[in-house]
Amino acid sequence: MTDLDIIIIGSGPAGLSAAITAKVRKKNILLLGQKDLSTKLVKAQKINNFPGFPGISGKDLEHAFEEHLNQMEIEITEARAAKIYDMSGTFAVQCGQQMYQAPAIILATGMITQKTFPGEDELLGKGVSYCATCDAALYPGKTAAVISYSKNEEHEAEFLAEYADKVYYIPMYDGAAFNNEKIEVVNEKPLEMVGTDSLEFLKTDSSELKVDGVFVLRESIAPDYLFPGIEMDGHHVKVDIHMTTSVPGIFACGDIAGLPYQYIKAAGEGNIAALSAVSYLDSLKKEK
């Protein structure tokens, strides 16, 4: 892969718009997300406030976006960013066992719709994790559970099983299957993560699973977990009108950057974030 200029995390209207503008400005981009773009997009029955498309369905708007991406030869890399690391002058983004680097990042990850489980926030980093690739090595010979919202995460459980003796895989979707004797699919409803100083067990609707770690793999990850220390405003990343965050080189747009949650606002902010990232890259060049 040629040197990247910008990594865009998220394939909803904000991330797509950022990708389109960055491509118009001839930047080398990596667009991370999902092939069917955004669950929030395809779920909308009728959209009445997207200019040029009165009454369009979310599915049809998705097709229009796909057509636009194809015409501009923009590809989506189907991967979930699990961590962003500051490498002094560049950022490294970890996706499973893959690492990508670029001097600018655009966060367009949308808002997390699922509520956290009781005990999850308190035990985060004390047995609860959002990234098997980052933390699997902490579990040699141990027992762990994976609560997964997507089939795409099954490889994370496989990787965890290279370290752990036993992995309970709790799918929040239908059709999970493994050919790995260390992984047991548990079709129970997770209810609570229990422990005081560290995780002791995972309570489900029908059992208590004694585990050393629980990995919660949702479609979206809180931005202050992705990049610890980024300034937040409640659940949103704090941005200015240029979509600049508190971290030079990291920009944010769309739902993650604040209310109102609207397609056109997300797309507009994606455009601004990309232009700001381009200016930032120019300023880096001038410094050299």
Ligand SMILES: Cc1cc2nc3c(=O)[nH]c(=O)nc-3n(C[C@H](O)[C@H](O)[C@H](O)COP(=O)(O)OP(=O)(O)OC[C@H]3O[C@@H](n4cnc5c(N)ncnc54)[C@H](O)[C@@H]3O)c2cc1C
């Ligand atoms: C049912 C429904 C109907 C709606 N109707 C309307 C409407 O009529 N009009 C309107 O203006 N708005 C509507 N909205 C709101 C609109 O959907 C959101 O405002 C919009 O989708 C926000 O776009 P976004 O790009 O910020 O985030 P999202 O659309 O949420 O996209 C975020 C993307 O980022 C990906 N992602 C997240 N984390 C990561 C990660 N770590 N690595 C890689 N990818 C990641 C996700 O998988 C997702 O694809 C509706 C929402 C819903 C749920």
